[in-house]
Amino acid sequence: MKNRIRKLRDKLDEKGLDGILISQANNRRYLSGFDGxxxxxxxxxxxxxxxxxxxxxxxxxxxAPKYEIFQISGRMAEWFPGLVADLNxxxxxxxAEDVTFTMHxxxxxxxxxVKAGTRLVPAGGLVESLRAVKEPEExxxxxxxxxxxxxxxxxxxxxxxxxxxxxEIAWELEKAVREQGSQxxxxxxxxxxxxxxxxxxxxxxxxxxxxxEPIVIDMGAKVGGYCSDLSRTVYLNIxxxxxxxxxxxxxxxxxxxxxxxxxxxxxxTGEEADHLPRLMIQDAGFGDAFGHALGHGVGLAAHEMPRVxxxxxxxxxxxxxxxxxxxxxxxxxxxxxxxxxxxxxxxxTRVLSKAKK
Numbered sequence: 001m002k003n004r005i006r007k008l009r010d011k012l013d014e015k016g017l018d019g020i021l022i023s024q025a026n027n028r029r030y031l032s033g034f035d036g037x038x039x040x041x042x043x044x045x046x047x048x049x050x051x052x053x054x055x056x057x058x059x060x061x062x063x064a065p066k067y068e069i070f071q072i073s074g075r076m077a078e079w080f081p082g083l084v085a086d087l088n089x090x091x092x093x094x095x096a097e098d099v100t101f102t103m104h105x106x107x108x109x110x111x112x113x114v115k116a117g118t119r120l121v122p123a124g125g126l127v128e129s130l131r132a133v134k135e136p137e138e139x140x141x142x143x144x145x146x147x148x149x150x151x152x153x154x155x156x157x158x159x160x161x162x163x164x165x166x167x168e169i170a171w172e173l174e175k176a177v178r179e180q181g182s183q184x185x186x187x188x189x190x191x192x193x194x195x196x197x198x199x200x201x202x203x204x205x206x207x208x209x210x211x212x213e214p215i216v217i218d219m220g221a222k223v224g225g226y227c228s229d230l231s232r233t234v235y236l237n238i239x240x241x242x243x244x245x246x247x248x249x250x251x252x253x254x255x256x257x258x259x260x261x262x263x264x265x266x267x268x269t270g271e272e273a274d275h276l277p278r279l280m281i282q283d284a285g286f287g288d289a290f291g292h293a294l295g296h297g298v299g300l301a302a303h304e305m306p307r308v309x310x311x312x313x314x315x316x317x318x319x320x321x322x323x324x325x326x327x328x329x330x331x332x333x334x335x336x337x338x339x340x341x342x343x344x345x346x347x348x349t350r351v352l353s354k355a356k357k
Contacts, residue, residue: 019044020093026300027127032064081114093123132305133319145228148221150355152176166191166204182221186302190218197334211236214334231339252284270312295323
């Protein structure tokens with residue numbers, strides 16, 4: 001935590017900020033270790049304060065021993081003045097993506113009244129950019145979450161039968177990851193069969209699985225707060241190879257995914273990494289059917305920096321963990337998505353996911 005705070009202070013100094021109010025939950029956890037559901041961090045160039053209410057003060061003392069614990073209660077107007085009164089703050093950053101209009105208005109009113117001359121400055125993305133590069137311990141937790149999801153998928157996949165509903169399969173997958181040691185699943189598991197597989201974020205329904213149709217499964221696990229993300233597409237009964245559209249779509253997606261994993265290198269932008277697999281899918285005649293980004297960062301959140309997709313200027317660097325998940329979705333028929341997590345290591349990607357394809 002000390003190293004993370006030092007890096008954040010370097011960024012504050014670069015931006016000309018005297019401090020920053022951290023309100024986003026994952027950023028709060030990343031910088032302090034405190035995983036309670038309520039609280040704020042106030043980090044200046046010299047001090048670190050964790051403000052939380054009575055329910056969490058003992059937990060905060062245990063999880064964030066390097067922080068001064070400031071107990072709060074009631075509305076922000078009742079406690080925020082005491083938090084900032086003795087601090088020399090000219091420019092105070094806030095997380096613009098997390099702070100609501102109402103909260104910003106209240107903060108502005110308090111600051112004008114208590115700290116004349118202090119200016120609130122939007123400072124979104126500072127902590128997220130630090131979180132994008134994972135430390136070895138973080139990669140270890142993500143790897144364990146990947147292993148749990150891999151094992152759960154393979155345990156359940158072999159038992160999928162025609163007549164089961166999408167909801168039944170999703171529940172079996174969730175049970176399996178929990179029995180393997182996962183915390184609560186990081187996102188709702190997707191099981192999308194037949195025409196539903198054309199919906200990238202379909203919610204499992206009572207639809208019964210049929211033979212000879214695609215079934216997209218998207219699932220993850222969580223260990224120590226860190227997530228995994230895995231997608232596989234399966235098919236009950238082997239289709240005739242030359243005639244069946246499933247094989248053409250699946251082979252196109254798999255080829256694009258393997259090519260992306262092989263060619264992505266450190267220093268590329270997210271847009272550059274997305275380009276080759278997207279071009280392969282376009283050349284196969286399915287360009288309009290690949291409508292989402294190639295991938296996204298994974299860590300304390302299932303979706304975080306870097307963004308790997310069109311128009312992304314995020315630079316892929318050593319220690320980043322992100323998904324590689326091309327897909328093709330055909331309305332009325334279904335779709336195919338294949339997703340692995342990779343870590344940027346020694347200038348290239350190393351695949352973490354091991355579940356069979």
